[in-house]
Amino acid sequence: MPTVSPRGDRKPPDELERARLWLAGHGLGEIPPTAALARRLAVRQSCRLAGSLLLAGFILAVALVYTVSNDPATDPSGPSLPPSASLLLLTAVVAGLVAVQALLDRRVRRIDRQVAAALPRRAAHPVRVGWRAVLGRPRAALVAGTFAGAAALTAGALTSADPGVRYGAAVVLIALCGVAAVVLVQLRHVLTRPAVADDEASLTADVILRIEDARETATPTMVWCLPWYLPTAAAPGTAFGWWTVSWIVLIVVGAVVLVAANLADHRRGGLAAAHRERLVNP
Amino acid sequence: MIVIDPASAVPPFEQLRAQLAQQILDHTLVVGTRLPTIRRLAADLGLAANTVGRAYRELEEAGLIETRRAAGSFVSAAGENARAQAHRAAADYAAVIARTGIGADEALRIVGAALGHRAAPTLTN
Numbered sequence: 001m002p003t004v005s006p007r008g009d010r011k012p013p014d015e016l017e018r019a020r021l022w023l024a025g026h027g028l029g030e031i032p033p034t035a036a037l038a039r040r041l042a043v044r045q046s047c048r049l050a051g052s053l054l055l056a057g058f059i060l061a062v063a064l065v066y067t068v069s070n071d072p073a074t075d076p077s078g079p080s081l082p083p084s085a086s087l088l089l090l091t092a093v094v095a096g097l098v099a100v101q102a103l104l105d106r107r108v109r110r111i112d113r114q115v116a117a118a119l120p121r122r123a124a125h126p127v128r129v130g131w132r133a134v135l136g137r138p139r140a141a142l143v144a145g146t147f148a149g150a151a152a153l154t155a156g157a158l159t160s161a162d163p164g165v166r167y168g169a170a171v172v173l174i175a176l177c178g179v180a181a182v183v184l185v186q187l188r189h190v191l192t193r194p195a196v197a198d199d200e201a202s203l204t205a206d207v208i209l210r211i212e213d214a215r216e217t218a219t220p221t222m223v224w225c226l227p228w229y230l231p232t233a234a235a236p237g238t239a240f241g242w243w244t245v246s247w248i249v250l251i252v253v254g255a256v257v258l259v260a261a262n263l264a265d266h267r268r269g270g271l272a273a274a275h276r277e278r279l280v281n282p
Numbered sequence: 283m284i285v286i287d288p289a290s291a292v293p294p295f296e297q298l299r300a301q302l303a304q305q306i307l308d309h310t311l312v313v314g315t316r317l318p319t320i321r322r323l324a325a326d327l328g329l330a331a332n333t334v335g336r337a338y339r340e341l342e343e344a345g346l347i348e349t350r351r352a353a354g355s356f357v358s359a360a361g362e363n364a365r366a367q368a369h370r371a372a373a374d375y376a377a378v379i380a381r382t383g384i385g386a387d388e389a390l391r392i393v394g395a396a397l398g399h400r401a402a403p404t405l406t407n
Contacts, residue, residue: 117328119328120288120289121285121287121288121289122285122286122326122327122328122329123283123327124318124323124326124327125284125318126283126284126310126317127311127315127317128316128317128319128322128354129318192322194322194325194326194328198285199285200283203283
């Protein structure tokens with residue numbers, strides 16, 4: 001049964017309750033939840049779920065393409081697909097990933113626009129809220145370093161004399177390009193989308209939503225998962241064992257940076273406090 | 283924070299100009315602060331880019347902000363210098379008044395007349 005929030009908005013109680021818990025979780029428990037915030041949170045939750053399923057599907061699709069394109073010379077019993085056809089198929093899978101992710105982002109943008117259009121007035125920060133304030137240097141370094149490291153390692157695998165390793169590296173490289181495109185598109189949207197706020201409280205909530213979206217995008221879990229299609233990765237102890245070790249080091253260093261960045265924000269008193277500090281000292 | 287109320291009788295560009303000017307003068311926005319781009323602020327506030335552009339132009343003409351072509355718009359030190367200059371002139375004036383023995387009321391009337399005299403041509407232009 002619908003309920004009325006302290007600001008007079010009608011919304012199912014579970015969504016408003018979720019908004020209230022979200023605000024309390026960010027140290028903004030004194031702010032009453034609104035239907036607008038509840039709607040924005042709901043669309044993000046559904047899109048994040050869809051995005052996770054999309055990435056899971058992407059990993060499965062890449063694995064499938066790699067499996068059905070086994071070299072018949074090395075494995076005559078397995079299924080085979082000409083390398084050009086499999087790479088084409090993989091490119092199509094990557095394009096599909098980018099397109100569907102763009103549609104999910106568009107859905108979030110559409111809801112934000114609708115909420116903004118319904119506001120009686122509009123509020124904004126008088127200072128430029130750039131990537132340093134939203135994403136922060138450690139996370140920007142993490143995402144750039146992870147992609148650079150992954151690309152360097154994959155390029156290293158491309159130099160292998162083993163055609164199986166080279167093919168696997170090509171698969172990873174195409175997938176890496178696709179994921180990088182998705183991350184860039186998402187980050188651009190997060191950093192440039194208009195603020196949706198009509199007062200100080202909703203402006204703070206808007207920035208925290210933006211920071212959360214940026215963090216979600218910048219966490220390179222997908223890149224960390226990608227290399228395991230290289231045959232060497234599945235067979236530790238081979239001549240290419242250093243490659244697997246290097247990728248594990250990349251993941252461990254990335255995880256350490258991520259944990260350190262989260263702890264630093266926690267020490268500053270959560271996202272709301274960290275945001276205020278970054279606005280003063282961008 | 284800047285708030286634009288479309289229902290207000292004050293035009294949106296003036297609401298924006300006045301709020302930015304106020305925040306610059308009361309040091310909420312310190313010298314060197316980078317303002318949002320015209321396009322970004324227009325999107326945030328649901329205004330046309332021309333509206334934000336007009337407010338920025340007027341702030342620039344008042345010496346409160348400066349725009350560097352590639353880097354964007356920044357809170358200018360010019361406004362700060364002008365204020366410091368006014369403080370120095372007021373201190374000099376107070377010293378003259380004390381030396382000549384003119385009363386405080388009369389001194390304020392003199393200043394008021396001088397300000398009115400200087401403001402008059404501006405108003406008629």
